Amino acid sequence: xxKESFRKNYSYIFEEELLQEIESLAVYKEFKENDIIxxxxxxxxxxxxxxxxxxxxxxxxxxxxxxxxxxIERGDTCAMTLSCCMGQTKSKIRAVAETDTSLFMIPKQKMxxxxxKYNTWQEFILQSxxxxxxxxxxxxxxxxxxxxxxxxxxxxxxxxxVIGNDELTTTHKEIAEDLHTSRVVISRLLKGLxxxxxxxxxxxxxxxxDL
Amino acid sequence: xxKESFRKNYSYIFEEELLQEIESLAVYKEFKENDIIxxxxxxxxxxxxxxxxxxxxxxxxxxxxxxxxxxIERGDTCAMTLSCCMGQTKSKIRAVAETDTSLFMIPKQKMxxxxxKYNTWQEFILQSxxxxxxxxxxxxxxxxxxxxxxxxxxxxxxxxxVIGNDELTTTHKEIAEDLHTSRVVISRLLKGLxxxxxxxxxxxxxxxxDL
DNA sequence: AGGAGATTGTAACAATTGTTACTTTCTGTT
DNA sequence: AACAGAAAGTAACAATTGTTACAATCTCCT
Numbered sequence: 001x002x003k004e005s006f007r008k009n010y011s012y013i014f015e016e017e018l019l020q021e022i023e024s025l026a027v028y029k030e031f032k033e034n035d036i037i038x039x040x041x042x043x044x045x046x047x048x049x050x051x052x053x054x055x056x057x058x059x060x061x062x063x064x065x066x067x068x069x070x071x072i073e074r075g076d077t078c079a080m081t082l083s084c085c086m087g088q089t090k091s092k093i094r095a096v097a098e099t100d101t102s103l104f105m106i107p108k109q110k111m112x113x114x115x116x117k118y119n120t121w122q123e124f125i126l127q128s129x130x131x132x133x134x135x136x137x138x139x140x141x142x143x144x145x146x147x148x149x150x151x152x153x154x155x156x157x158x159x160x161x162v163i164g165n166d167e168l169t170t171t172h173k174e175i176a177e178d179l180h181t182s183r184v185v186i187s188r189l190l191k192g193l194x195x196x197x198x199x200x201x202x203x204x205x206x207x208x209x210d211l
Numbered sequence: 212x213x214k215e216s217f218r219k220n221y222s223y224i225f226e227e228e229l230l231q232e233i234e235s236l237a238v239y240k241e242f243k244e245n246d247i248i249x250x251x252x253x254x255x256x257x258x259x260x261x262x263x264x265x266x267x268x269x270x271x272x273x274x275x276x277x278x279x280x281x282x283i284e285r286g287d288t289c290a291m292t293l294s295c296c297m298g299q300t301k302s303k304i305r306a307v308a309e310t311d312t313s314l315f316m317i318p319k320q321k322m323x324x325x326x327x328k329y330n331t332w333q334e335f336i337l338q339s340x341x342x343x344x345x346x347x348x349x350x351x352x353x354x355x356x357x358x359x360x361x362x363x364x365x366x367x368x369x370x371x372x373v374i375g376n377d378e379l380t381t382t383h384k385e386i387a388e389d390l391h392t393s394r395v396v397i398s399r400l401l402k403g404l405x406x407x408x409x410x411x412x413x414x415x416x417x418x419x420x421d422l
Numbered sequence: 423a424g425g426a427g428a429t430t431g432t433a434a435c436a437a438t439t440g441t442t443a444c445t446t447t448c449t450g451t452t
Numbered sequence: 453a454a455c456a457g458a459a460a461g462t463a464a465c466a467a468t469t470g471t472t473a474c475a476a477t478c479t480c481c482t
Contacts (some may be wrong), residue, residue, distance in 0.1 A: 059351060067355045083344040092348060112337075116327050126323075127271045129340050133294040136347045137303060140270060143354040144391055148439070171459065180355055182440060186458060203448060205460065359469070382429065393470060398430065414429065414478065 001102050003028045005051045009075045016085070018118045022049075026104035037095040037103070044081050044091055045106040050074045053101030054162040058094040067180040068155070070135040071098060071162040077128050099163055149189045151179060153198060153210075160208045168206045212313050214239045214263045218296050229329045233260075237315035248306040248314070255302055257316040261285045265373040269389070276393040279348040279366070282309060282373040286340050292307030309373055348409045360400045362390060364409060364421075371419045379417045394403040 006026075008053045011019060026049070038044070038154055040060045050072060055098050059067045071077060081168065114121040142151055155178065160166045172190065188208070193199045198210040222230060238257070242248055248259070251271045261283060268280045270291070283289060288304065325332040331403075353362055366389065371377045383401065387394045403418070404410045409421040 002438095059348065059355070061352045063233055063356070065352075065356045067351075069351070080344065083341045093326045112333070115333060116330075119327075122323070122326060130294045133343075133347075136344075136351070137270065140278075140280070140347070140351060140354065141272045141276075143351065145272055145274070147437095173459075183460085184441075184462090185439065186250070187462090191461085201460095357423085379462095384429075394430085395432090395471075396469065398432090399469095412430095 001030055001053060001100065003051070003102070003104070005074070005102065006049070006104060010049065012015040013075075013124055014120045014208060015118060018114065018121060022104065022106065023112065026106050029101070029103045029105055031097040031101045033044045033097055033099055035101075037097055037101070038078075038081070038091050038093070040092070040094050041090045044089075044108065046108055047079055047081060047111055049104040049106065050076050051102040051104060055101060056096045056098045056178075058096065059092070060094060065180060066094070066177060069093065069180040071158060073162055076131070077124075078132075080132065082204060098159075140167050148185065149181070149192060152186065152189050153193060155179060156199060156206060156208050157211060160211060166208045166211060168208065169204055170206065171204060212241055212250070212311065214313070214315070216263070216285070216313065216409070217260075217315060220262060221260065224335055225331045229325065230334055233315065233317065237317050240314045240316055242308040242312045242314070244308055246308045246312075248312070249289075249292070249302050251303070251305050254299075255318055255319065256374045258292060258322055259289055260315040260317065261287050262313040262315060265309040266312060267307045267309045267389075269307065269360050271305060277305070277388060279389040280285060280304065280350050282369060284373055285325055287342070288335075289343075294314055309370075315354060316348075332335065358395045359390070359392060359396065360403060363397065364404060366390060367410060367417060367419050368422060371422060377413060377422060379419065380415055380416065382415060 003023075006023065007019070010022075014022070027046070031053075037048070037055060052074050054074075055072050055078075057072060057078070058066055059069050060066045078095065081091070111125070114124060116122075142154060146154070152175070155175065156168065157166055159170075172186045173183045176186045179186070190199065190201060194201050198208075200207045200209060214234075218230070221233075225233070230378055237260070242264075248266060249255070263285050265285075266283050266289075268283060269277055270280050271277045292302070322336070326336065327333075335402065353365060357365070363386070366386065367379060370381075383397045384394045387397045390397070401410065401412060405412050409419075410419060411418045
């Protein structure tokens, strides 16, 4: 965990001049697993660049219903945040550290300024939007076309992927909250997946076999 | 239906120089109701600006399942298309004319070129992404948190809104396809909405009372 | 007028998901 | 060891959505 990992992840993306400007401006921040990085209705004042770790992005609607959208990893930024910068609005999403995480926070005025100034920044922003659109489409497909058992399996696989470990430390309750269903439903479906040899179950731990 | 409506919808958005450049470059196209404007797997070679009419944007996954994402109207562009321009990929969506529609098609290379050249273009592109993100979130909320009856009502209201008419000319079958369910389910739920005085039903026609 | 095809209505049943209530098992603390 | 609280198992039932099959009605075409 250190700001040195910035160069590791971004030096081949940004031109040297921009790298230096970021290093001189950005505020370095660290978060522990399960820390809330951005919460619903927070005002967005800066753009995050993920240096290390993985972040879970959740949507919460007006009634307080919550559901996972996707995970983001190092090298990513949060296009939802960019979008909120544009609209001068409050955050519509919650970002929770899935693992220990380090970030660079960049003042949001720089977003537009750099668009004309640095070609690599322009490319990065457009690619970010593109990537997030893809994630959104995938999230939509999942919700629209998959039954809960397959949504669950996809969730477990995605989670194993971003933390780089096929053994997940989590509870049925937490999963139920992320998928916006009830704990009983998740327990039932997990049993089914175990019987199909896709996962194996232990208290506070799920091992994803069929990755 | 004419290219004159370009100035009507875009003159307050773009600077004069850009307006002229668009007028000299853009290809004018018209579509009739239900025409397919962009289909799945089409290669995207140009950016559409909607001059008149309304367009229905549908998602189709690999298995051929289809579902409506949202409607776009005059003054809009299609951010999914922008996104596809970036990725050099095929279209992941289908765009169908909901009413008679006219468009300006702009060569896709101009997208990036104008980002640095025209401030108003940059603003437009960022706002487009922002707007489409909002639409995506709304679509996600709808799928994640609403039962089919409320999804149906929302669909009917949205449709009435974009065509500017509370009397919809459509069939239960078409609705079922847009919402990715079966005709029988839609017929059943429509009956329920009629009983609750939210709509009134006739063959090939639904009137939205509770707008 | 008659018939083909599209549209809508209806019923019966299956599958999936949600809800409630209660039990059992595990873990950490005192 | 005893206890409290979290985690997970289980069963019974309700609500929602999906499926199949068939009937009734309307529209257009010749």
